[in-house]
Amino acid sequence: MRLNRIELINHSRLKDLNIEVREHLVVIGANDVGKTSLFRCLNLILGATAQQLYQGITVDDLGQADEPFICRVSLIDFSDDERALFPDETTIQADGSEVLIVELSVERSPDDNEQVIIRRWFPEGTDRTPNRGQLDAFGWQYLPASRSSAIEFMQGRRSPLRSLLESTDLGADKQALVETLDAFNGKLESNTALEDLRNMIAEHLSRSMPKVIDKSELTIRTTADPNSDVLEDVTLFLKRDEGVRALADQSDGVRQLMTMTFFDLAKSGANMVAIDEPELHLHASSQRTVAELFASGKNQRLLVTHSPYIVQRFEPKHVLVVTADQEVRQIPSSSFSSVEKEMANWWSPRLLEALTSRRTLVVEGIADRVFIEACARKLGVPLDKLGITVLELDGADKFKHVYNLLGKNGFDLDIIGLVDHAERGSWMSALSIKPKNINKKVLFVANADLEDEYALGMGGPAAGQALIDEGVCREQGILQAAGVSAVADLTEAQVAEFARDRKVTSAVAVGKHVTVDQIARMPAVSGLFDYIKSLDV
Structure with missing residues (x-):
């Protein structure tokens, strides 16, 4: 069984959505846009007990207080055992496939505005609430981001490590371990020093308790009961050169890796494994390792992540972008073939950063990015705070490839372009910009190229002097190349x-010296920043 579709209506943290889940789901976006809220909803509908539903949902989850909040999921691909647990709840689609619809509805109580009425049911099957066996059959497992400071996720009584130990068959050695544990407890019982300790404790207890306590009523032994679970008090340690260290004593990064390893192993029989921020405390190389572990798993993976290394390991069709406006974007099914052709060259960490930004400013190369970012600092335009990522392409001809991923046939994100005059045609066509709007919105075209732009704005002598002052060239070198005798004679x-x-x-050098007044004399650059300042960001 696996998730096939998720629908949310009237949630306070996310705009209404209806998305397809294609094998896996990787949710990305800026901070505080509702990514974790989506997983919280899934955990409530697929994993929570009735008590947990009422503990976890309040009137604050309703977008419009007088309207119900609805979370609806579709599940497909049932095994025979799973199908047997839902004889009246599954329905047959027009294409002949089976689907199980589960709905969670929440509305404010008519008797108390601070209370909610919650219903979880099968809207296209029976009116019954899922029973315990059906909830277990969903096979949903969730590891929240709050695990970062909780050691119980590694070795607590309900931890994945405990699940692994409990499911381990000790075989013929079990009886020998039981006998050894019994013998060890016997030695503790008969030890003279421990007997004296029990006697001392009994005397002190007798002074404060209603009846006299004898030492024979106290025993010192291991917490494990040999007759029920010989591994009850057993946990895992790491053996290093400096000795044996408990899991709680490891670094945050090691603890995170071990937590997710235990979780992944313990939940190998689950249908759907969801993890919020698997990259917590992990170095980039470890993030890639974790991504490989998750992507190669047999069960369905659902991740919330900020790591481009994890996103990169999955396919574009698996990715769901939550924008700064709390809307969702995913590549249309009709675009899969064209997008997949771009993956090898363009499904990179730099491009993936653009997926989480409010807008992407696409430029031809590194020099363009360096100069634009320098101008932004001079003008006091905080690109990062405005959610604008500057993405360089290594050539204007690459724009069509990136647009396949980011544009209307891909994730349909907001794109701004800065391009040389000779290359403007394909960019205008992709961005649907008319000539009269060039250098006013969306597309900004340099009057030749960026070098012409800043030379024009600064003037030949000032731009040339900037190159000299920053060590790009010697004065005699640029004068000789230009065929003039003085810096003042240099033309744009x-x-x-x-x-x-x-x-x-050169872009680095002039970026250090350019002034606000000079930027104003650069048509494409000044038009670009005028447009950015006009945006509702």
Whole structure:
């Protein structure tokens, strides 16, 4: 059994959504946009007991207080044993496939505005609430982000490690371990020093209790009962060069890796395994290792993550983007084939950063990004705070490939473009921009290229002097290349031509010296920042 579709209506943290779950689901987005809220809803409908539902849901979860909040999921691909548990609840679709619809509805109580009425049921089958066996059959397991400070997720009584130990068959050695434990307890009982300790404790207890306590009424032994669970008090330690250390004494990163390893092993029989922020406290290389572990699992994986290394291990069709406006985006099924062709070259950490931004400013290369970011600092425009990622392409011709992923046929994100004049055609077509709107919104076209832009805005002498001052070239070198005798004689065209052979270092140099007034004389750049300032961000 696995998730096939999720629908939310009237939730306080997310806009209404109706999404398809394709094998796996990887949810990404900026902080505080509702990613964890989505998983919380899934945990409530698929994993919570009735008591947990009323403990976990309040009127604050309702978007509109007078309307019900509804979470509805579709489950498909049943085994014979699972199908037998839902004889009257599954329905047959038009294509002949079976589906199980589960709905959670929450509404404010008519008798008390601070209380809610909760119903979890099968809307297309029976009116009954799922019983315990049916809840277990869903096979939902959830590891929340709050595990970061909770050692019980590793070795508590309900931890995955405890589940692994309890499911371990000791075989023929079990009786020998029981006898050894009994013998050990016997030694504790007969030890003279411990007998004296029991006698001392009994005397002190007798002074405060209604009746006299004899030492024979006290026993010192292990907490494990050899006759029920010989491994009850057993846990795991790490043996290192410095000695044996408990799990609680490990670093945060090691504890996280072990927690997820235990969880993954213990829940190998689950249908759906959901983990919120699997990258917590992990180095980039460990994030890649964890991503490989999850992506290769047999059960369905649902992840909330900020790690591009984890996202990269899954396919674009598995990714759900939650925007800053709390809307969701996923690639349409009709675009799978064209998007998959772009994965090898463009499904990278840099591109994935753009998926979580409010808007993506696409530029041709590194030099363009360096100069635009420098201008933003000079103008006091905080691109990061505004949620704008600057993505360089290593060539204008790459735009069509990236647009397949980010544009209307992909994740349908908001894109702004900065391009050289000669390359503007394909960008205009993709962004549906008319010539009259160039340098006013969405697409900004340099009057040749970026080198011409900043040489024009700064003037030949000022731009040339910036290159000299920052060590891009010697004064004599640029003068000789331009065929002039003094910096004051440098023209904009000469400086631009010189800078094109040193794109990145030139962009860094002029970015340090450019002024606000000079930026205002650059048509494409000034138009770009005027547009950014006008956005409702």
